[in-house]
Amino acid sequence: MPDLQTVVDEIHRELSPRFGEGRVADYIPQLARVRPDRFGIAVQTVDGGVHLAGDADVSFSIQSISKVFTLTIALGKLGDAIWKRVGREPSGTAFNSIVQLEREAGIPRNPFINAGALAITDLLLAGHPPKAAIGEILRFVRYLADDEDIVIDHEVARSEAATGYRNAALANFMRSFDRLNHPVEHVLGVYFHQCAIAMSCRQLARAGLYLAAGGSNPLTGHRVVSRQRARRINALMLTCGHYDGSGDFAYHVGLPGKSGVGGGILAIAPGNASIAVWSPGLNDVGNSALGTVALEMLAARTGWSVFGA
Amino acid sequence: MPDLQTVVDEIHRELSPRFGEGRVADYIPQLARVRPDRFGIAVQTVDGGVHLAGDADVSFSIQSISKVFTLTIALGKLGDAIWKRVGREPSGTAFNSIVQLEREAGIPRNPFINAGALAITDLLLAGHPPKAAIGEILRFVRYLADDEDIVIDHEVARSEAATGYRNAALANFMRSFDRLNHPVEHVLGVYFHQCAIAMSCRQLARAGLYLAAGGSNPLTGHRVVSRQRARRINALMLTCGHYDGSGDFAYHVGLPGKSGVGGGILAIAPGNASIAVWSPGLNDVGNSALGTVALEMLAARTGWSVFGA
Amino acid sequence: MPDLQTVVDEIHRELSPRFGEGRVADYIPQLARVRPDRFGIAVQTVDGGVHLAGDADVSFSIQSISKVFTLTIALGKLGDAIWKRVGREPSGTAFNSIVQLEREAGIPRNPFINAGALAITDLLLAGHPPKAAIGEILRFVRYLADDEDIVIDHEVARSEAATGYRNAALANFMRSFDRLNHPVEHVLGVYFHQCAIAMSCRQLARAGLYLAAGGSNPLTGHRVVSRQRARRINALMLTCGHYDGSGDFAYHVGLPGKSGVGGGILAIAPGNASIAVWSPGLNDVGNSALGTVALEMLAARTGWSVFGA
């Protein structure tokens, strides 16, 4: 394998003529105004190396990548009981589709589509007011990244709340099937805040390291989840982490990953590294266009595909 | 890691009280009359080891596992051009669902659901009469397994043809969208024959070895596909190989796999081994019930999950 | 034709052993506590005759029957422009299905399913605060029935609002497609109040008389809608007025009709009479079970089917 920093630098350089590709999410002004030519990449290896390029230290809205962290918390608190509330199968439809929910009576297909993430968020509200649940999520992310500077962009959260009709539809729909235990506004409130967490590629890669390293953070020595659970979260990321583009991502990149509409992707090379990329322009199915390309290049050059060297 | 033969023997012994679990496919008499308490397992390692237990040398109908081999042939002949005819995404529906086909105008979601396999079979008919296409598939499987004794069970093929209304519906439906180039009866004829290939676990594990070994068969030294293509086929098996149970299989087993309604599963541990299990009883989504359990046990005890040791 | 009062009395007497059939709506306590053995019928002829039996003077919650009146108001104010917001086709799905809305990007199939009624209610909010819109609807119903005593059951409206998650999902979903102009809570507020209008069979039959009499109320001489519009509203009631039981209602009864989950049905015999029945027990598709039977008997004995004497 070539030197990792060289790989990262080359990817950055080779892609630079394409910076700005894709379509930046514009459903709220806070996302729409992000410069489309931003591009960052951070590779955090399990043995402590950090390789950065581009805007790797610029914060962006992690959006749906937060679903990995809330799933981890929920599994920690409730274990396999969460699977009564949400499935483990790819949805075969868009991230915000409501069709499947009607067919399956309010049980979302997996924790990484919006409906499934709302079900997980509802679980995190047990015994907590919304503010406390938000605080718990933020603290957990800070703990994972070992960085107390990570914050929530409240302006983003407010803006999501003001226009989040589709998510409100999903939450109300699940509530109509008695699949949420808490008030719809509470669930949505927490959800919009978790999505509004702002992180840099460097922070995000570090936060995901436990998934690359068998459940423990090798930098801090903290065990986050069991070895088996880390594998299982990776499995869910691989089959469901890119909505209706998950199959394609597995085909081209071959790594577990989770994308966010802010243009970020967290990818895991088990045993090797946690990787974060950020490029705001999205492809047709709502995943970072250049971010996906960058990860495909990285996987090819490092031989990190989980599907064989 | 414990001794592999010991692992295989223990799995066989521990599962023996459960032999017969699940529901044997009974849509044709040839499958219905298989003894439900059959159980075989074969692990073929990339370094040449073979570990067998139970009915590992008894032939069974590989059914949909054949889709892995026809996909491999089609990729070899046509390369990425096949992706104009079939997608790479999990379907989110049953193996024989027609709903998605209507929404997506006759383009099946992936090559491992029935509709997708029919599309692939259609491609293999280019320039061939059906008999020649069937011959080519059989020859390829024999070549992969390095075993000239593998045959097609023509009684099974005839019986499938006599009752295969659902597949006939799928094929006619695709034809109505101009998505098949050859007569529906030709496509179905080849398809029913490829599904009727009979193999033992030992043969099947050997036939799949190229996917575990970066595209080459280390026993014969033949390169079957490129390294990248082997990874990609594995990726498709992981995301789509178990119909609407693919997510669950990835979660529990963590290996690329392809199941057949005859009760067989081919699973790939990249870099390590090709594994075949057979137990005729199926679970709710149509995959071998005990076969899945056996693979979960094997993956746990060997640490072969692609999602981390 | 036999004497109408005799027909009505006989229907009441013949059905009395079956009073209580069906399943009373119980999603809010105010509906659940209605005595299931209630049964009322009122036939208001275009020449001024009134024929009553049973609980014809007891008020009940008209629920979705209100959709006929709000459609009439919206057509009066906006004419055919409303058809940009809602279709005119039977839905082929349940009254509260959201599946079709996703496929058709937020345009409900017709004004008589919940989503369609919400779209109409949204139109009535143009230039009005919710209270004024509610007032306008109530005044219109009072005007139609020529009865100032008709009121809204505010307890029902509040209860609907507290538990109306499915309708909230529909409204938010439409809003996410930019298909509602007013705040979701305003639309829902007005909708829940229109559904909570309480009327007796006598009042309801009188209120619907304009549809039986070519658009004018022959009792008051007021023209409500044009002759053509009355026909068209009748057509919509016939094809869409009983949700996914509309075909069956047309087959068995043969009259335009609109049902409500409170157990009421308003049916129109063009040129002859406006008919209201009430029996709280619902059938499988959510329409009054005995109410439907009563109307089938009435249509058979009077020869009032629109499909031939």
Place this chain on the structure above:
Amino acid sequence: MPDLQTVVDEIHRELSPRFGEGRVADYIPQLARVRPDRFGIAVQTVDGGVHLAGDADVSFSIQSISKVFTLTIALGKLGDAIWKRVGREPSGTAFNSIVQLEREAGIPRNPFINAGALAITDLLLAGHPPKAAIGEILRFVRYLADDEDIVIDHEVARSEAATGYRNAALANFMRSFDRLNHPVEHVLGVYFHQCAIAMSCRQLARAGLYLAAGGSNPLTGHRVVSRQRARRINALMLTCGHYDGSGDFAYHVGLPGKSGVGGGILAIAPGNASIAVWSPGLNDVGNSALGTVALEMLAARTGWSVFGA
């Protein structure tokens, strides 16, 4: 009401500048080669009057209009038992959709969509070879029209058979749910022949007269069906006779009707007349574009809407 012949002549004259509108069905050459500017209309009144204009004596392929006649035969032979095999509700989807069939396990929604007509055709095969069933249908249509010159266009039937993949998909799909009793090819064979019956507007209007006249043919004195059954067939035509344009047809025309892809429509004005129009260009939902307009004009000028004068 103005003089009927005048009305018919005026409609013909007023529409003549628009002859050719719409899109002629071209899935088989026999339909594609029909001159698009053809236009015929025939009004056969219950009191024996016949009013013709344009190409009222030119034969065309009645296609799906034949479903009215096969339904009538099936009801005559089996009565309400047919409703175990097919529903009575509008489909909410296109004429050839297969989605609903999967959701409802092979029971078509109504006898006028293709799947439903195939179910009815299957019933007509009971105890008959296909040729006999075809003969029975043709004899029945000749009897209704009192015209022995009506024939089947065998070239059309052959052409449909050669390309009827969508119908073959529907039939195979139903067969896979055990919803057809006879071989798929037999059912399709009869179906393609019934659709290939060629009739003129004059013949078609006469054949439908029993539905306008309470079940009897007033010209011949033959009772075809009971009064109640005539009403019920009309009800089905109104709610389901124009596929996913049925609501719109009821709204604009207000008469029971059944369209065919050959451009014909049979409409019934109960108590007044049976009407046939023919104009080959189809609208977006597959019904004759100008034929619909002509019927709307006729209904408006005669006041024949079933929804009120």
